[in-house]
Structure formats: C-alpha cells, structure tokens
Amino acid sequence: MENFPVIDMEMLNGEERSAAMNMIKDACENWGFFEIKNHGISHELMDKVERLTKEHYAKFMEQRFKEMVASKGLDATQSEIDDLDWESTFFLRHLPTSNISEIPDLEHDYRLAMKEFAERLEKLAEELLDLLCENLGLEKGYLKKAFYGSKGPTFGTKVSNYPPCPKPELIKGLRAHTDAGGLILLFQDDKVSGLQLLKDGRWIDVPPMRHSIVINLGDQLEVITNGKYKSVMHRVIAQTDGNRMSLASFYNPGSDAVIYPAPALIEEENQNPIYPKFVFEDYMKLYAGLKFQAKEPRFEAMKAMPLPMAMDTTPLQGPVATA
Numbered sequence: 001m002e003n004f005p006v007i008d009m010e011m012l013n014g015e016e017r018s019a020a021m022n023m024i025k026d027a028c029e030n031w032g033f034f035e036i037k038n039h040g041i042s043h044e045l046m047d048k049v050e051r052l053t054k055e056h057y058a059k060f061m062e063q064r065f066k067e068m069v070a071s072k073g074l075d076a077t078q079s080e081i082d083d084l085d086w087e088s089t090f091f092l093r094h095l096p097t098s099n100i101s102e103i104p105d106l107e108h109d110y111r112l113a114m115k116e117f118a119e120r121l122e123k124l125a126e127e128l129l130d131l132l133c134e135n136l137g138l139e140k141g142y143l144k145k146a147f148y149g150s151k152g153p154t155f156g157t158k159v160s161n162y163p164p165c166p167k168p169e170l171i172k173g174l175r176a177h178t179d180a181g182g183l184i185l186l187f188q189d190d191k192v193s194g195l196q197l198l199k200d201g202r203w204i205d206v207p208p209m210r211h212s213i214v215i216n217l218g219d220q221l222e223v224i225t226n227g228k229y230k231s232v233m234h235r236v237i238a239q240t241d242g243n244r245m246s247l248a249s250f251y252n253p254g255s256d257a258v259i260y261p262a263p264a265l266i267e268e269e270n271q272n273p274i275y276p277k278f279v280f281e282d283y284m285k286l287y288a289g290l291k292f293q294a295k296e297p298r299f300e301a302m303k304a305m306p307l308p309m310a311m312d313t314t315p316l317q318g319p320v321a322t323a
C-alpha cells in the first residue's frame with residue numbers, strides 16, 4: 001500500500017524544493033489529503049492550544065456531552081445510529097469578523113491562544129494556496145483572490161473532542177462526508193487516532209503525528225480546478241479508549257464569492273468546464289442539509305440554480321458541459 005503523504009515544509013527552502021512540490025502535487029491529485037511538518041507554527045503554541053483545549057473540554061464540555069449521551073440512550077444502543085455523531089464541538093469564527101469574544105466559557109488565555117493560532121493558520125493557508133497555484137500553473141494569488149468575495153475569506157475553527165465510545169461499531173465519531181469549503185487545516189490528537197479517508201474504495205487511517213498539521217481539500221477547490229483536484233470522503237471512527245482532540249480550521253471563500261472553474265486551467269487543458277458557477281453562500285445552504293451525502297448531486301443542483309442577475313453578466317468560459 002502507498003504511504004500516506006507527509007511533506008516536510010523545510011524542503012521548500014532548499015534544493016529539494018521541486019521534490020517537495022511534486023509530493024504536494026501528487027497528494028492533491030491522488031489523495032486530497034496530506035500531512036505537513038516543519039510548517040512554521042511553533043510547537044510551544046501548538047502544545048498550549050492542545051493543553052487549553054483539553055482543559056476546556058474537561059471543565060465545560062464533558063459533563064454536557066455525558067448528559068446528551070444519557071438523554072438519548074446512546075451508550076446503550078443495540079442498533080446502528082446514523083443521524084448523529086459521537087462528538088462534542090463548538091465553532092470559532094475568525095474571518096471576516098471574529099466571534100471569539102462572544103463565545104461563552106472560554107477563559108482569557110484560551111481566547112488569546114486560539115486567536116494567535118488562527119492568525120498563524122490563516123497565513124499558512126494562504127502560503128499553501130499559493131503552492132497549489134504554482135503546481136496548477138495558476139498565477140500567484142489566484143486562489144486567494146477567487147475566495148475573496150467582497151469581504152475576504154471565511155475562516156473558522158471547529159473545536160471537537162471525540163470521547164471514548166462504548167459502541168464504535170454502531171455510532172461514528174463523525175459520519176463520512178467531503179468538506180464543502182476550500183482548504184482545511186487540521187491539528188489532530190497525536191495519540192488518539194480515528195480519522196480515515198476513502199481511497200480507491202478503502203478506508204485509510206490518517207496517522208497521528210506530533211506537531212504536524214493535516215491538510216485536505218474541500219469541494220470548492222475541486223470546482224475551481226475543474227476536477228483536477230478532488231475533495232475526498234473522510235470520517236472519524238470513535239475509539240473505545242482515549243479522548244480524541246481535533247481542531248479543524250476551514251479557510252473558505254467569502255459568502256458572496258463567485259466560484260467557478262479557473263479559465264486558465266480550462267484553456268490549458270482544452271477542456272470544457274464540467275463544474276458549475278455559483279455563489280459560495282448558495283452552495284453552503286445546500287450543503288447544510290446534504291453534508292453526509294455524495295457531493296455529485298450537490299454540484300448538479302448548483303448547475304440548475306440561477307446566478308443572481310448581477311453576476312450572470314460576466315461571460316462564463318464557454319458552454320457548461322453536462323458531464
């Protein structure tokens with residue numbers, strides 16, 4: 001079996017740069033996922049974020065999760081549960097405006113650490129998007145611009161804990177899905193595994209690795225690359241032992257950004273755009289109800305959705321194929 005792609009970002013600064021760029025290209029084309037180390041975010045900051053996230057869970061979230069499990073009888077279930085996940089979560093929005101000060105139960109040092117972590121991740125996401133541009137032959141800044149809309153990208157962090165689960169065969173930590181957005185940066189527990197991606201019809205573990213960040217591509221990058229890169233199904237298997245921490249940060253288009261296959265890629269490959277053109281917010285509204293289903297019907301539904309008049313006047317790159 002091929003190994004899960006792990007890329008040492010330091011290679012980008014030396015004579016191994018082209019080898020590293022090729023590894024990223026291969027990961028984007030064939031995995032939709034890769035793991036990066038030496039990414040420039042300090043280990044001290046990551047350790048602090050991990051410690052504070054675990055303390056926050058123990059202090060404010062654990063009891064609430066146990067009560068939810070008890071009230072729904074989840075720990076005693078004898079049949080498969082397919083309408084909810086064995087996870088405890090909350091969401092922090094960083095861009096276009098931060099809501100960190102409004103989230104209850106966050107202690108001051110946790111707020112500060114998450115703010116600093118988000119700033120570092122935002123820069124890393126933009127660096128990575130430019131590496132993708134370089135590999136795709138798109139001009140520097142193209143993807144950042146494509147995501148920009150009128151107010152800049154949407155950027156947020158889903159803070160999750162997956163507590164030990166007595167029935168992992170009957171309830172998933174997180175049911176299989178592709179991510180709707182752009183680029184996802186995941187700081188996952190380095191001891192408690194559980195994340196798997198679907199490759200060639202088989203579920204493959206994403207290996208925990210201390211101080212690494214897992215990157216995956218969302219549906220919008222599939223659309224913009226006209227399918228050259230694909231968003232990939234993934235899920236979390238709950239574990240019977242240990243509490244899994246997962247901080248997934250989503251660098252997504254702005255709500256009014258218009259998403260469509262990059263004309264430069266279409267021309268270069270002499271293709272037709274096989275993906276639709278749409279406003280990102282419309283895609284998210286659709287996704288909200290269809291997250292745990294295949295992505296293809298979502299793309300089809302967007303093809304059928306009219307663009308707002310003001311946006312429909314810009315010439316689309318050739319006829320939209322029905323493939």
Ligand SMILES: [Fe+2]
Nearest residue numbers: 177178179234
């Ligand atoms: Fe996801």
